[in-house]
Amino acid sequence: MLDRDDDSVEIGPPDKRTTLLFLRNHDRKLQKLRLHIDVKATDRSQAEELERLLSLGATRVDIGQGEDVSWHTLADPEGNEFCLLSGRADP
Structure with a gap:
């Protein structure tokens, strides 16, 4: 399930038992995040994702992770870091 509008995105399984809701925040990021998100695709390879x-x-984003790691460190358009892990997650 993926519901989207201009200020939010909600993702989760079709039964909606557990979802993640991401809301747009127009404030500038001022410090390190207290929550770290790891992303793992279910329907495509890591390279495709x-x-x-x-x-x-x-x-x-380079946060000192080196070049020999199996994940990619990225940031969303607001500068919030997250990692794209290798492999596929079970849907």
Whole structure:
């Protein structure tokens, strides 16, 4: 399930038992996040998901993770960091 409007995106399984709601915040990010999100695609490869996320406005971020890691560190358009993990998650 994916519900979207101009100021929010809600994602979760079709039964909506547990969802994540992301709300747009127009305030500038001032400090490190207290919550870290790891993303793992269910229906495509890590490379395909990386391409999709970058096309939606994510950017690559170097936080000292090195080049030999299996994940990609990204930031959303507001600068909030998250990681794209390798492999696929069970849907």
